[in-house]
Amino acid sequence: AQSVTQPDIHITVSEGASLELRCNYSYGATPYLFWYVQSPGQGLQLLLKYFSGDTLVQGIKGFEAEFKRSQSSFNLRKPSVHWSDAAEYFCAVVTTSGTYKYIFGTGTRLKVLA
Amino acid sequence: KAGVTQTPRYLIKTRGQQVTLSCSPISGHRSVSWYQQTPGQGLQFLFEYFSETQRNKGNFPGRFSGRQFSNSRSEMNVSTLELGDSALYLCASSFPAGGSYNEQFFGPGTRLTVL
Numbered sequence: 123a124q125s126v127t128q129p130d131i132h133i134t135v136s137e138g139a140s141l142e143l144r145c146n147y148s149y150g151a152t153p154y155l156f157w158y159v160q161s162p163g164q165g166l167q168l169l170l171k172y173f174s175g176d177t178l179v180q181g182i183k184g185f186e187a188e189f190k191r192s193q194s195s196f197n198l199r200k201p202s203v204h205w206s207d208a209a210e211y212f213c214a215v216v217t218t219s220g221t222y223k224y225i226f227g228t229g230t231r232l233k234v235l236a
Numbered sequence: 237k238a239g240v241t242q243t244p245r246y247l248i249k250t251r252g253q254q255v256t257l258s259c260s261p262i263s264g265h266r267s268v269s270w271y272q273q274t275p276g277q278g279l280q281f282l283f284e285y286f287s288e289t290q291r292n293k294g295n296f297p298g299r300f301s302g303r304q305f306s307n308s309r310s311e312m313n314v315s316t317l318e319l320g321d322s323a324l325y326l327c328a329s330s331f332p333a334g335g336s337y338n339e340q341f342f343g344p345g346t347r348l349t350v351l
Contacts, residue, residue, distance in 0.1 A: 158342075165240070165326060165342035212279065223292055224269070224340065228278035 124149045126215050128227035135203050136235045143198040143230050145213030154216040155196040157187055160229075161209045169211075172196065183207070208234045238263065240329050240343035248349045254315040257346045261308050261329030267291075268310040269340065270302060273324040282325075285310055314348075322350045 125148045135141055147153060154173050158166040170181025177189040187198045196213060213227040241260045249255050261268050269292075270282040281294035285304035302312040308329070314321055324347050328340035 156339075163344070165344045166328075167342070168339055171339065223284075224281060226271075226279040226281075 124215060124217055124225050126213050126225050126227040128211075128213055128230050130230045131228070132231050132233065134233040134235060137205050138202050141198075141200045141203045141207070141232070143211050143213075143232070145196045145198065145227060146194050147196065147213075147215045148194065149215055149217065151218060154218060155187075155189060156214040156216070156224075157181065157185070157196075157198045158212045158214060159183075159209045160212065166212060169198070203232075203234055205234045205236060208232055240327055240341050242325075242327050242343040242346050244346060245344065246347045246349075248351060249317050250351050251317055251319060253317050254313060255317060255348060256311055256313045257325055257327075257348070259310045259312075259327030259329075259343060261310070261327075262331075262341055265329035265331045265341070266308050267330045268304055268308065269328045269330075270310070270312050271326040271328065272296070273326055273345070274322075279326070282312065317350045319350050322348060324348075 127146045129144050156171045157169040159169050160166045169185050170179050170187055172179050172189045180186050185200050187196055189196050210229045210231045212229045215225050217223045243258045259268055267286045269284040271279045273279045282296055283290055283302050284292040288304045299315045304310045324345040326345045327343045330338045330340045
């Protein structure tokens with residue numbers, strides 16, 4: 123069965139430090155991969171997506187992610203975190219066999235220390 | 237373009253009651269999906285509607301149902317509410333085009349509390 127794992131429930135970093143949020147997926151075919159961010163009281167906003175091609179994708183707010191097929195991973199990175207990045211981050215895979223269906227990870231809550 | 241809107245934003249119900257939540261997608265979007273978000277389970281897919289037809293369904297009991305109208309607005313209904321139904325219910329719309337995948341745009345959610 124398809125699944126998405128975000129092993130870190132909480133992460134705390136200092137402002138200005140680099141960030142990496144981990145995401146591993148289980149899916150037999152080539153997946154569509156996404157990272158979303160959710161601020162308190164808000165819906166989800168798309169940060170970036172991977173469909174095919176270059177395995178390093180750039181997103182909004184200075185985020186990037188790298189697709190590694192051999193590791194079934196799609197980790198999210200940012201070189202320098204800002205206090206406004208504090209939020210919850212969700213990795214998702216969309217199955218491409220049959221009808222499209224989103225499967226989300228359980229999320230990683232990011233706290234940023236001033 | 238206006239974003240996805242959900243009404244009401246907050247709702248308090250008691251066990252055994254039923255509830256209806258509403259979602260208005262972005263203009264021109266024909267697909268609406270519903271998700272339940274809880275702290276322990278994350279986002280769980282409920283169902284997806286496209287052109288008034290349920291196209292996909294998650295693993296939820298029959299107490300959860302939905303529908304979509306000709307203007308693409310969607311409602312979901314939960315009957316015989318249980319305490320465990322307390323959650324943030326998110327709606328997302330997209331404009332699927334000929335089998336290719338398009339991004340989902342999420343609304344702010346409806347926070348349902350069951351007492």
